[in-house]
Amino acid sequence: MRLILLGPPAAGKGTQAERLVEKHGIIQLSTGDMLRAAVAAGTPDGLEAKDLIARGQLCPDDLVVKIVADRIEQPDAQRGFILDGFPRTVGQAEALERMLEEKHMELDAVIELVVDEDALLARVEGRARDAAAAGKPLRSDDAPEVVARRIADYREVTSQLRPFYKQHGLYAAVDGMAPIDEVARAIDEVLAEAQASA
Template structure:
């Protein structure tokens, strides 16, 4: 099973990915985690990434795709993977498609968690008020900025994958178990 979960920050992608990892024995691949691991391992790609990060630049799509290409070849991805944080743009989606084609692989599904952004803001504000452990970016202002970036860069992927007949949409505002059940139904059909 190879899939992408799409949705804005706070939509529940991480929560749903955890269920899928357990149910399908697949690996969740976070580009941020992969970048940190490559730097720590001082691999060829890691040394390039380290230089980019030290200069305060963004890691190029080419480097990210190279990391993903190496990572999906590892044994723990034999059953498949969930891409987390990638692709974020149309260019990255194109590069991912080329990479998977070159490895005779394809995506089984692209699942969008559709949510109401206003409700997300209410949710984050409530969590900030009620929780003792709050992430530094777990506040309304940070979420508004992250949502704006998502709408500009990542939301176009909904149309991109929709035009290719790969997009399946789940109401992400439902209870966590219902969202998981709806995703499960989609994956059983592919």
């Protein structure tokens, strides 16, 4: 099973991806996590990404595509994967399509967690307050003002992916504001339909 989870920051993609990993025995490929790991390791890719991530800006396509391509080639990705945070642009989606064709793979579904942006920002601000009250550090890219900018980027750039994946017959929307269990059931229904029609 190979799928993409779309949605702005704090929409719940990580929560749903964890559940799918456990249920289906596949892996989650989060470009955010991969980029942060590269930053922590001080790799050339990480150094290039470091300032962009801290400001909540999108990394250039070639950098992200390179990291994802390398990761998909690793043995633990052969059984299937969830892409979280990639692709973010039509250019990345086209690069992913070419990459998968070369590897004789294809996507099963592209699922977007659709959310209310104002409610989402209120959720992020609440998390920031909770972290501060607990004395926990806040990641620079989780600061409310940075998340607001990332949501704007998501709306302007990633929204182009809807028509792209609709044309490919892969796109499905799920209400990301619903309770976690309801979101999970809706995702399972989409995947069951995708597998039945494969």
